[in-house]
Amino acid sequence: MATQVVMEALSPTMEEGRLVEWKKQPGDSIVVGDVLAEVETDKAVMELVARVGGVLLGHLVPAGTIVPTAEGVAWIGAAGDVMPGAVARAVTSDAPLAAGAGATNAVIAASAAPTSGVVATDLVGAGSAPPAAIVASTPATAGALPMTAASSALKASPLARKMATEQGLDLRAIAGTGPDGRIIQRDIEAALAGGTAPRLSASTPAPAPAAPARRITTDGPGYEDVPLSQIRKTIAARLVQSIGPIPTFYLTADVDMERVAELRALLPPEPKVTSNDIILKSVANALAQHPECNAWWQGEHGTIRRWHEVHLAVAVAIEEGLITPVIRHADRLSLREIATASRDLVARAKARKLSPAEYTGSTFSVSNLGMLGIDEFTAIINPPEAGILAIGRIEPKPVVYDGTVQVRRRLRITLSCDHRVIDGAVGARFLQTLVRMLENPLALVW
């Protein structure tokens, strides 16, 4: 019996897609997972993947056609089957997505409104991924997680689910140590305690305590939700009135970039490390030390989400506009890794080949217009993030340095802050740390 291939919703907001190119022709033998066609969505060019095996009986639309989601585009059947007429078939919101180019990543789509707050489970290096990706059904509130369609595939004990709901934890971000990956009490406790060994398992030794000012977790969601204090609420209410939805203020710093240039010269030629890479790495490390600036405004829930993980969005100009690929766990990547990731992401962004997981879920953004000759500028914050750093041009300038006037490479950076989350002094302290790192790149190994 023949099976219809339909235009799938390859991103949560996709309502139609342009079938750019057929990769399989009528008569071709099809195996589950084969790429049938390339489809351009509102965000990227995605692959339409075969869900059944057989023979491609025929195309229903030619390449270049714009097809609404759920409409038929082709038929797969047994050899010799006749291709029926195209029939629209309802696709539920739980329909699995085609896996992205990197099939090892499970794809979790967040809604276009970034306030969804659902972060892709970090499965880099997680091994085999489930063949069907999981879609978060309209997560209206960032905190309410366990009952989504996605988590119904999750195994978690009733107690673990209850604890997760009470603590506002994302079950999908928690690794389960029970049978079949069941999330159990000790997994939730570990997530809350940030890596402390569960009491029941005497075999796991307690890890050495992390440095007091900085805490990195691999398990758990990597953030905590801090309830708004009265001061916070007042600031938020009043400043919103004066300046618009996000009460923004701007902090500018003038940075000496000589040492960065020296560092660049010392590094091996491959992979090529740009100043921007070093800036990104410094920003990431500085954010790890200042989680108050690595945060999301969640005023509608009465909380601010302070992330302990750093996922940097890098603004990339593309033909149609702007896209922001995300370097995940930027604070834990080496300079070399950041350089590689950055280059790869930018290239794929320009080619419109990013998967939704790769352009969502950032905790802070960086925008660099220096290469376009801008000395300094103020960037617009990407909600729900609390801050964005605007990087200008690195340029030799005369400055007073060590008592004398010298010509040194200088850079002006501007931090835009959401005053509801970040106060002046807080932002300034972060900027101080960042500047210190840039001016003393050895601090990168701190």
Added chain:
Amino acid sequence: MAVITYRDALNQALREEMHHDTSVFLMGEEVAVYQGAYKVSRGLLDEFGPMRVVDTPITELGFAGLGVGAAMVGLKPVIEFMTWNFALLAIDQIVNSAAKMRYMSGGQVPMSIVFRGPGGSALQLGAQHSQSFESWYAHIPGLKVVMPATPADAKGLLKAAIRDPDPVVFIEGEMLYNTKGEVPDGEHIVPIGKADIKRAGRDVTIICHSKTVPIALKAAEQLAADDVDAEVIDLRTIRPLDVPTILASVAKTHRCVVAEEGWHFCGIGAQVVDEIQKAIFDDLDAPVLRVTGADVPMPYNKHLEKASKVDVAKIIAAVNTVCYRS
């Protein structure tokens, strides 16, 4: 506080209650002249005479029915079955007469009767002499089912059972008769319908009754050495079940193992698990597991019999599973 055997604790209870109320009498096979097949009634014939300590022919249905008839007109019989295996012959009287008389008569007819004797297995007694029937009796509305595990509970619960106005199925443990324990001095009555936390703990609840109680306590000791703190609950009364104590414990520990000597299918544990899952589902970190006797007639061979029974290792294995320890 005296340290006495479970057997002597029962003996004391009988003696005290027969003094306390002259309508109490003991009837069964070998209870009088022989001093009791398991010596539970030792000395009672001399003390109370043949009208109150009555030897019967081997006629379980008959003397169980006699007891019921006597209870219907206000006496308080203690009917002993040499073992509960033989009570199958009398079950019509226990279920169709004793359990239902009050209800069928609209509350007119009293039924203060105790049916007692040893239940469960001993050593190599074979298929017909090793059975646990508490599930059968616990199933019947109108009956109460009591199963003490310690000398103190044996004495206190037998006294309570004799004083109870309802028919009580009192199942002792043959292998427990020789066990010793502290029994409080003076009037010691244990309420029917109350479980007992024999060992407090935090990590897992082990629910057990009768012979599985000492096994569970041993398992708890070994688990403690391995850093698992088990709470052991002795049900003591099977019907009515002390659900609040069970729920409070499992809500605290979040993990539970139910152990019983009897067969698996429709055993007491099945009811306990139902009570837990329907009331505190969200407090469970793992499914509730049951440890039971093997689902076979009891074999004679020593090793096969041992393999069929609940033991410390099986309880520990179940605890490890619910605690996610491999």
Added chain:
Amino acid sequence: MTAPSKPKKTVPKRTATGRVDGPTAEMYRDWLRQMLLIRRFEEKAGEAYSLGKVGGFCHLYIGQEAVAVGSLAALRKDDYITCSYREHGHALARGISAKRCMAELFGKAAVTSGGKGASMHCFDASLGFLGGHGIVGGHIPLTTGMAFAAKYRNTDQVAVCYFGEAAVNNGAFHEALNMAALWKLPAIYICENNRYGMGTALERASAVYDISERARIYDMAKEAVDGQDVLTVYEAMCRAVKRAREEKAPTLLEIRTYRFMGHSMSDPIHGHYRTKDEVEEQRLRDPIRVWLEHLTAEKLLQDAEAKAMDAAAITESEEAFVFADAAPEPEPGELYTDVYAPVNGVR
């Protein structure tokens, strides 16, 4: 196997007066009154059953009235009685009113068993009427227990058990009688031998036809009497009661009788297991007719009185029907009462 006795065609002559401990004329008349009430009540009950007012099982006593009336007349108020499920006649003869008895059959509240027992489980502890039991032979050991209690308490109470001849092959019968004889208990085991255990004739169920013979193996006193003559029943019962009260010894009393209706309301009068002729022949010895003839012959009763008695019995039965029909149902909450003894006064 001895053949069943042929029905007698005449009644032996007796005089009501001149006996030192004998019954009075008033008692004789009262026996007729009671038998008539039982007859008319049972007919009414049968009618109620076919109207759907009585459900479940309904076993009628029609034809056996003399057994209940004659034997219960010999007892005291403080004696104990247990019956099988064919107990309406005994309940009435013992003193439970027709109204209350009918209401129990209808399953109504606040009468005898509160609607929870019905036809098979009538109880009135105040009259020593302790059921109404459904398991054939299951109640026989209960009577042994009640007799045991009388001995235990050193009273001269008697415990009486009514059962049919089909119960005597049951283990409970054997065990109960053995203990009663062994321990010398004041029990009377009355076997109402109506010759059929449901659809099985006695000769197909028992190796030995004479029920009373079974007493021999217990060395128990025994008698076998004609159950269609109420005076015969009464006198046999008096002997057994005397033995129980004075000697504390049990008796097996076989009373040979006949039921004119089927085993229960779902059983036909004849056809399967007994012939119409047989039933017709037995009707010639209808105990009411037998007794009526005797009283008339002895000039203890006028024809008009007899008719009045019958009319009264019919009226009483009809009033019982009306009463029962109008009586309230038990409250739904009664479902859960009396499973266990009251706690702090709450059922």
